[in-house]
Amino acid sequence: MRADSVGIIGGTGWLGGALAQALLETAFVGAGRLFLSNRSGSHPLADAGAQFMTNNQALVDASDTVILSVRPEQFSALSVDASGKRVISLMAGVTSQAISAATGASVIVRAMPNAAVDIRQSFTPWHCASELSASDVDYVQGLLTCVGTASRVPTQDCIDYLSALSGTGPAFPALLMTALTRQAVAAGIPEEVARDAARGVVLNASQLLSTTEPQALIDSLVAYKGVTAAALQSLMNAGFEGLIGNAVQAGAEVARRGM
Structure with missing residues (x-):
C-alpha cells in the first residue's frame, strides 16, 4: 500500500x-x-x-x-x-x-x-x-x-x-475473428462452426505465442510447405505486413494531430 x-x-x-x-x-x-x-x-x-x-x-x-x-x-x-x-x-x-x-x-x-x-x-x-x-x-x-x-x-x-x-486493445483481433468467420460462412461452413473455428484461432491457438517466438513459428510453418504455409504465403504476397503498418500509421496520425 x-x-x-x-x-x-x-x-x-x-x-x-x-x-x-x-x-x-x-x-x-x-x-x-x-x-x-x-x-x-x-x-x-x-x-x-x-x-x-x-x-x-x-x-x-x-x-x-x-x-x-x-x-x-x-x-x-x-x-x-x-x-x-x-x-x-x-x-x-x-x-x-x-x-x-x-x-x-x-x-x-x-x-x-x-x-x-x-x-x-x-x-x-x-x-x-x-x-x-x-x-x-x-x-x-x-x-x-x-x-x-x-x-x-x-x-x-x-x-x-x-x-x-x-491502445486499440481487442480491435485488431476482433477484426481478424470477424473476417475469418465471414469468409468461412461464404465458403459454406455453418455459421456456428465458423465462429467456433475463428475463436479457436484468435483466442485459443494464439496462446502458444506466450512461449514461442512469433517469427520462428512463422518460419517453421512456411518451411513445412503445407496448408498453413500456403495461407501464410498468400497473405505475405498480398502485402499483409504493409497493410497493418498503414492501419497503425493512420490511427497514429489522428493521435499526433489531436483528437
Whole structure:
C-alpha cells in the first residue's frame, strides 16, 4: 500500500473506474486515499473505500497524483490548477505541453492503456519528459501495472503510435475473428462452426505465442510447405505486413494531430 493519495477525474467511466477498482483491490492505494469525481458524488466504488467529490478542484487539492481519465474532446472544458501535482493523463492525442499549459502541472505522464484494463491484461506504455527519480519511476510503473503490464517509452511520438497499436486493445483481433468467420460462412461452413473455428484461432491457438517466438513459428510453418504455409504465403504476397503498418500509421496520425 502506498502513502500517496490518488485522484481520478473521470473515475467512474469505464477506464477510470477499472483503474480505480484495481488500485483498491491491489491495495496500491489505501481506503480513504483514492478520490474520484462525478456529478452525483456517489458510486458503488464508495463501498470499496473510494471517496467521491463533485468538484474537480477539490479532488486535485486532496491528491498527490491526479489522473485525467476523460475523453480528449472534454479536456478543453476541464479547469483545474494542478501546480505541484504529479499528473497522469490517459487521454489520446493531448500533448504533455497542452496539459501543462491548462493545469499548471510540471510533471506530466502520458499513458495509454486499453480496454483490457477490465481483465487487468492491458499493456500500457507511458512517457514523461521530466527527470524522474527512481522512486517516481517505480511509483508510476507500479500504478499502471495494477491493470496489466507497462513500459516507459522515450518520446511522446511513441505514445501516439502506440495509441493506434496497443491502445486499440481487442480491435485488431476482433477484426481478424470477424473476417475469418465471414469468409468461412461464404465458403459454406455453418455459421456456428465458423465462429467456433475463428475463436479457436484468435483466442485459443494464439496462446502458444506466450512461449514461442512469433517469427520462428512463422518460419517453421512456411518451411513445412503445407496448408498453413500456403495461407501464410498468400497473405505475405498480398502485402499483409504493409497493410497493418498503414492501419497503425493512420490511427497514429489522428493521435499526433489531436483528437
